[in-house]
Amino acid sequence: MDEEPGAGCPPPPMARPAPGTTNGHYDRGVPDCSFCGIAAGGIPATIVLDGKRIIAFRDLNPQAPTHVLVVPRDHFPNVAELAAAGGGLLDEVVAAAREVAAADGIEASGYRIVFNTGQDGGQTVGHVHAHVLGGRSMAWPPG
Numbered sequence: 001m002d003e004e005p006g007a008g009c010p011p012p013p014m015a016r017p018a019p020g021t022t023n024g025h026y027d028r029g030v031p032d033c034s035f036c037g038i039a040a041g042g043i044p045a046t047i048v049l050d051g052k053r054i055i056a057f058r059d060l061n062p063q064a065p066t067h068v069l070v071v072p073r074d075h076f077p078n079v080a081e082l083a084a085a086g087g088g089l090l091d092e093v094v095a096a097a098r099e100v101a102a103a104d105g106i107e108a109s110g111y112r113i114v115f116n117t118g119q120d121g122g123q124t125v126g127h128v129h130a131h132v133l134g135g136r137s138m139a140w141p142p143g
């Protein structure tokens with residue numbers, strides 16, 4: 001009888017996620033991360049959406065009549081890491097951005113979703129967040 005496929009092959013090496021992480025995301029809040037602090041309720045914010053895996057709150061320094069940050073509760077450093085982790089969380093962020101736009105009455109007029117990524121991308125907070133901007137006409141190209 002033929003051998004089973006894979007018989008005799010050594011088992012694959014155990015994946016070793018970084019300490020404190022599962023599939024690239026941090027299981028616990030990251031110390032000194034302000035958005036982990038907001039997600040945990042320890043830092044105040046004007047929350048507009050409070051979901052199981054996602055929160056959204058108004059930006060401290062708004063750049064448009066609607067300027068909301070949509071944030072996964074779990075800590076991912078940027079949108080590329082969030083996408084790489086899979087699990088549908090990036091889809092949820094975008095769906096939440098649409099909910100925020102609808103709640104602020106700007107879904108029909110339009111809005112911009114921005115993920116600043118890295119230094120040249122203008123990212124200043126290392127916990128992934130989607131900016132949802134609207135309520136005025138947006139310029140292009142951005143500065």
Ligand code: 5GP
Pocket residue numbers: 034043045046057058059060061062069115116122123124125126
């Ligand atoms: P980034 O520059 O990383 O794309 O965006 C960070 C955004 O977070 C900025 O627009 C900034 O105003 C906002 N921000 C930074 N810290 C806080 C905070 O503690 N609370 C709120 N609500 N917004 C914050």
Ligand code: ZN
Pocket residue numbers: 029030033034035036037074075076126127
């Ligand atoms: Zn964080």
